[in-house]
Amino acid sequence: MNTGRKLSLTIAAVAALGMVATSALADKMYGPGVTDTSIKIGNTNPYSGPAAAYSAIGKSIAAYFDKINKENGGVNGRMIEFISLDDGYSPPKTKEQTRKLVEQDNVLLVFQGLGTPTNSAVHNYMNQKKVPQLFVATGATKWGDPENYPWTMGWQPSYQTEGKLFGAYIMENVKDPKVAILYQNDDYGKDYVTGLRDYLGDKADSIIVAEESYEVTDPTINSQMIKLKDSGANVFYNVSTPKFAAQAIKKFRELNWDAVFLNNSVSNSVGAVYKPAGLDNSKGIISLQYFQDNTDPSIFDTEPYKKWKAFMTEYYPDGDLSSSFTVYGYLVAQTLEQVLKQAGDNLTRENVMKEAANLDLELDMMLPGVKIQTSPTDFFPIEAMMPIEFDGEKFVPIGKVVSVN
Amino acid sequence: MDLFLQQILTGLANGAIYACLALAVVMIYQAIDHFNFAQGEMAMFSTYICWAMIAGGLPYWVAFFATIIISFVGGLAIERIIFKPLHSAPVLSHVVVFIGLVAIFNSTAGAIWDHTIKTFPSPFPDGSFAGLIGLHEIGMFFVTLIMLLGIFGFFRFTRIGMAMQAAAANPDSAGLVGIRVGWMLALGWGLAAAIGAVAGMMIAPIVFLDPNMMLGILLYGFASAIVGGISSPGGAVAGGFLVGIIENLAGTYIPAIGSELKLTVALILIVTVLLFKPNGLFGKTIVTRV
Numbered sequence: 001m002n003t004g005r006k007l008s009l010t011i012a013a014v015a016a017l018g019m020v021a022t023s024a025l026a027d028k029m030y031g032p033g034v035t036d037t038s039i040k041i042g043n044t045n046p047y048s049g050p051a052a053a054y055s056a057i058g059k060s061i062a063a064y065f066d067k068i069n070k071e072n073g074g075v076n077g078r079m080i081e082f083i084s085l086d087d088g089y090s091p092p093k094t095k096e097q098t099r100k101l102v103e104q105d106n107v108l109l110v111f112q113g114l115g116t117p118t119n120s121a122v123h124n125y126m127n128q129k130k131v132p133q134l135f136v137a138t139g140a141t142k143w144g145d146p147e148n149y150p151w152t153m154g155w156q157p158s159y160q161t162e163g164k165l166f167g168a169y170i171m172e173n174v175k176d177p178k179v180a181i182l183y184q185n186d187d188y189g190k191d192y193v194t195g196l197r198d199y200l201g202d203k204a205d206s207i208i209v210a211e212e213s214y215e216v217t218d219p220t221i222n223s224q225m226i227k228l229k230d231s232g233a234n235v236f237y238n239v240s241t242p243k244f245a246a247q248a249i250k251k252f253r254e255l256n257w258d259a260v261f262l263n264n265s266v267s268n269s270v271g272a273v274y275k276p277a278g279l280d281n282s283k284g285i286i287s288l289q290y291f292q293d294n295t296d297p298s299i300f301d302t303e304p305y306k307k308w309k310a311f312m313t314e315y316y317p318d319g320d321l322s323s324s325f326t327v328y329g330y331l332v333a334q335t336l337e338q339v340l341k342q343a344g345d346n347l348t349r350e351n352v353m354k355e356a357a358n359l360d361l362e363l364d365m366m367l368p369g370v371k372i373q374t375s376p377t378d379f380f381p382i383e384a385m386m387p388i389e390f391d392g393e394k395f396v397p398i399g400k401v402v403s404v405n
Numbered sequence: 406m407d408l409f410l411q412q413i414l415t416g417l418a419n420g421a422i423y424a425c426l427a428l429a430v431v432m433i434y435q436a437i438d439h440f441n442f443a444q445g446e447m448a449m450f451s452t453y454i455c456w457a458m459i460a461g462g463l464p465y466w467v468a469f470f471a472t473i474i475i476s477f478v479g480g481l482a483i484e485r486i487i488f489k490p491l492h493s494a495p496v497l498s499h500v501v502v503f504i505g506l507v508a509i510f511n512s513t514a515g516a517i518w519d520h521t522i523k524t525f526p527s528p529f530p531d532g533s534f535a536g537l538i539g540l541h542e543i544g545m546f547f548v549t550l551i552m553l554l555g556i557f558g559f560f561r562f563t564r565i566g567m568a569m570q571a572a573a574a575n576p577d578s579a580g581l582v583g584i585r586v587g588w589m590l591a592l593g594w595g596l597a598a599a600i601g602a603v604a605g606m607m608i609a610p611i612v613f614l615d616p617n618m619m620l621g622i623l624l625y626g627f628a629s630a631i632v633g634g635i636s637s638p639g640g641a642v643a644g645g646f647l648v649g650i651i652e653n654l655a656g657t658y659i660p661a662i663g664s665e666l667k668l669t670v671a672l673i674l675i676v677t678v679l680l681f682k683p684n685g686l687f688g689k690t691i692v693t694r695v
Contacts, residue, residue, distance in 0.1 A: 050520065185665055212664045217621030219422055219612050222415045223653045224664050230408045243522045243613050254533060276524045276613055 031348040033108035039074070039340065039347065040081045041065075042101030042110040044118065049088035054114055056319060057137060058084050060329030061112060063316035068337060075340040078347075083107060089114075091121035098122045102131050109134050109352055111336055112155075116140045119152075127151045132352050134339070135332055135381070139266075141191050144379035146357070151349075153356055153379045155332055157290060159188060159264075161404065163195020165288055165385050166262055168402040170207075170235055171200075173387075174260055178209045180233035182224055182248060184240055185213035192239040192264055199404070209233050214244060225251040235260045242272045249277035249285070263287045274390060283392045288385035288402070290370045291331055293395050295322045304364035331363050335372055335381065369401035411537060412653045418542035419625075420649025422611065424549050425604035426619070426626030427633065427641035428556065429597050434635050435560070436593020437488075438573050439499060440627065443506035444601055445619030447483075450510045451476040451602035452609045452618070453518050456525055465528055469606060473599045480598025484591040492587070514616040525609035545607045549642060552600060556638045569593055621668070625649075628671040632678050634688025643687060648674060 033040035045058030065080040074080055083105055087094040094113065101107045109132035113119050116138040123142075126133040127149050135155035136143050139162075143154030157165070170177045181196070183189035193211065197204045210231035212224035221244050228236065236259045238248050245267035252261060263285050267273045274282035292299055299305045308330055312319050319326045340347075342355040359381060361372040367386040374381050384403035388395040429448065433441045441447075451472055458468035483506070491498055529544035560566040571579040572589035580586050605619070612618055625648060633644025648671055656667045678685060 050515070214664060215621070215668055217624065217668055219608075219622045219625065220419060222418065223412060223656055223667075226408065226411045226415060227657060227664075230411075243615060246522060246613055254539070272521050276522050 028345045029348050029351070031108050031350075031352070032106045034078070034347040037074075037077070038079045038081050040083060040105060040107040041336070042098070042105060042107035043082065043084040044087040044094050044097050044101075044110070044113045045084055046089035046114060046118075047086035049090065051089035051115065054089075054137070054325060056323055056325035057112070057114060057329040057332075060312075060316055060319060060326040061333045063319070064311070064330055064333035064337075067311055067315045075337055076344060078340075080340075087113075087118055089118060091117045094118040095121050095125070098125065102126075102129060108132075108347065109349065111135060112137050112332055114138070119143070123149065123152060130349060132349055132356070134352070134356055135335060137328075137332070140187070146377060146379045151353060153353075153374070153381070155335065155381050156328075157265075157288075157382045157385060158195075158380060159191035159266075160195035160198070161380055161383050162265060162288055162385065163192040163197075164199040164404045165195075165383075165402045166192075166237060167196045167199025168404060169262070169286075169288070169387050169399075170260075172402065173399060174235055177207055177235050178231070178233045179207055179235040179237055180210040180228040180231050180259070181208060181212070181237045182221060182228060182240055182244075183211070183213050184244070185215055188266070189213065189239050192237075196237065214240070216241075218244075221247055222251055225255060229255050229257045229259075233259055235262060237262045238267070239264045240267060242267050242269065245273050246277040249273070249281050253278075253281045261285045265289070270390075270394075279392050282390055285390045286387055286398070287390070287395075289388050289395065290367060290382050290385045291324075291327055292365050292367060293388075294324065294327050294365075296394055308365050327365055331365055334363050335359070335361065367397070367401065369403075408657070412657050413650055414538040416650035416653035417546070417646055418538055418611075418649070419653065420629075420646035421542055421545045421549055422608050422622060422645075423625040423629040423648055424642040424645025425545065425552075425607055426601065426622055427629035427645045428549070428552055428638055429601035429604055430626050430630040431635060431638050431641045432556065432600050433593060433597035434630070436569055436573050436597065437590055439496065440503075441597065442500070442503040442623075443510060444597065445623030445626070446507045446510035446514075447476070447480070447598055448601035448605035448608075449614075449616065449619045450514055451479075451598065452525065452605035452614055453514050455602070455606055456523060456609075456614055457518070459526060465526060469528070472602050472606065476602035477595040477599040479595075481591045481595035483598075484594035488590070488594075489587065511616050518616075520616060522613040522615045525606070525614045527610040539611075541610055548603065548607055549645075552603060553638055553642050556600075560638075565592070624668070625671055628675050631675050631685060634685025636688045637685065640685050640687030644685065647686075 043058060045055045046052050047055045062082050062084055065082045068074060069079050083101060085097040087097050098110060101110055111134045114137040119136045119138055130151055133152040135153060139156055139159050141158040141160040143152050144158060170179065181193060183193050200207050210228050210233060212228055214221045214224055225248060236252060238245055240248055245263065261284060265287055268287040312321060312326060338359065338361050339352060339356045343351050357374045357376045359372050359374045370384045372381045384401050386397050386401050387399050389398045429444050430440065433444060454475055455468045455472035458471060459465060487502060527541040529541045533539045534543060560570060568584045569589045569592060572584050572586045576586045608622065629645035629648045630641045632647060633640030652667050652670050655662045655670045656664050662670060
């Protein structure tokens with residue numbers, strides 16, 4: 001009898017407590033890692049290993065969160081606790097570190113994990129656990145698949161998106177286009193080709209006059225270049241990694257091929273591609289970009305640049321002012337800030353994903369006209385880019401932003 | 406017609422690349438009776454040494470010959486330090502060490518000189534012959550021929566060259582007639598490394614210098630050596646040009662092959678030649694008494 005009463009009392013007490021708890025949380029819903037004063041955000045970055053150069057992104061994100069913690073008291077009164085772990089760009093390590101973030105540190109979400117193979121290693125895990133894998137730092141197309149992977153979202157334009165945008169550029173700027181394509185025979189190369197084909201639609205087969213692939217084991221791509229030129233194309237669409245891109249540029253000039261040279265952003269680097277290929281040879285190459293070139297002196301006097309530079313000097317003084325990674329980190333961190341702002345006091349994992357898929361945002365170091373837009377069916381935040389031309393020293397914007405939104 | 410001519414000449418240019426490395430492959434095979442899978446990576450590493458010397462301010466030809474000497478000594482050292490203790494170990498142990506060397510050279514080069522591509526200077530003038538074939542490729546063709554003549558003369562007319570062949574073909578008998586078999590092996594390693602260094606320095610201006618430069622090229626080098634005849638330096642060079650031309654023509658004119666299966670063509674050539682003419686098109690038949 002005694003025991004029975006004790007039990008019923010306990011039940012009543014628990015029920016009462018439960019009611020108190022529900023009423024207190026009526027307007028505040030918290031997922032794991034969230035309290036009234038803090039939000040835990042996880043991240044993996046290659047602070048060591050072959051891809052360590054990319055870790056400038058992780059460091060600038062951390063610096064940006066320092067800034068909003070210090071200047072704004074975090075987001076909606078909650079400090080951001082950014083836990084960034086080293087995965088050395090090694091997929092098994094990423095798995096281990098992500099597990100640690102989710103199961104031990106109890107983060108609300110994992111943000112900006114860096115690399116395609118590394119994110120692939122935890123893609124299924126994150127979706128099974130229903131933990132947001134937000135704005136991953138890779139250009140693969142598979143991150144924008146809300147139907148099968150509703151907990152994963154990319155950020156930068158995917159290879160396919162960029163392919164589509166090149167299609168838009170060609171249709172708007174080249175009269176009577178005939179396109180010849182050089183691509184790497186793997187997912188990355190094919191994504192770019194698919195994007196272009198998708199955009200051209202029915203006309204793809206008549207506009208694309210030649211397609212040649214290469215394997216990473218090929219010593220040179222000279223034979224392919226000769227065939228491509230022989231097709232009589234007036235547009236050369238180059239989807240190759242830095243070494244082959246440099247070879248392609250050299251051969252393109254050697255063959256005196258009179259065509260518009262479109263270069264994918266994978267190889268759009270002065271130091272790694274245009275310099276080895278010869279700066280003179282690289283003149284006139286057109287590529288696409290979505291944020292401001294922080295090495296271009298003509299923007300040094302603009303407000304956005306000054307704001308970014310002030311941020312760098314105060315919060316990331318060791319950071320490289322000429323590296324695009326630091327701008328990238330600055331912009332992507334602001335995107336997450338916006339998602340958390342929009343989520344307000346409803347900081348469950350479900351609601352974070354809902355708000356991530358409900359963005360319409362303009363950031364000031366982005367190129368004018370490039371917006372971050374998502375919807376429940378559109379998990380590709382950036383789908384507009386600005387055509388830029390390499391003038392032998394730097395990139396010059398040409399024409400207007402192309403978009404597939 | 407224009408396309409045909411251009412593909413042939415590009416094939417020859419690529420062939421020169423394969424032939425260069427095939428010579429190194431033949432050299433080591435003559436000396437140790439095995440393929441050395443690390444041959445390509447050793448050549449790549451030598452090329453980096455030359456690049457570093459040029460970047461440090463040395464004139465091209467000084468760096469060129471210094472690299473050849475350093476590579477020769479390096480090859481010699483590898484044999485004395487690593488392979489001498491393994492002398493009577495089974496072939497598989499050697500293969501494992503070869504693969505280990507591949508990894509060591511590749512990652513060391515990456516760690517010292519990082520993975521971005523570097524331009525490597527050519528000793529020949531810029532430009533091309535009628536827009537069809539680069540002057541560097543033509544120069545490389547002659548360098549290959551000079552090396553070939555040198556190797557041919559070495560094996561044919563020098564005592565030490567003949568002693569080396571004897572040591573590889575029949576170590577026991579060679580030892581009995583007074584040849585120092587161990588040192589012959591080391592010498593073979595040194596010469597192969599030196600030839601590889603020349604190959605690397607000739608190839609790098611075309612494909613750019615990076616740690617993975619030789620990855621694919623070595624496969625083609627093997628194919629060339631086998632097609633031409635692993636025992637014949639001349640055959641290996643001819644094999645290199647053949648592989649280069651066949652690969653390009655098949656890739657251009659046989660739609661089923663295209664660019665996607667170009668490497669496969671080289672591999673099919675290896676298998677076909679091994680099936681029907683195991684000593685290669687130009688190799689001599691070796692008869693073993695049982």
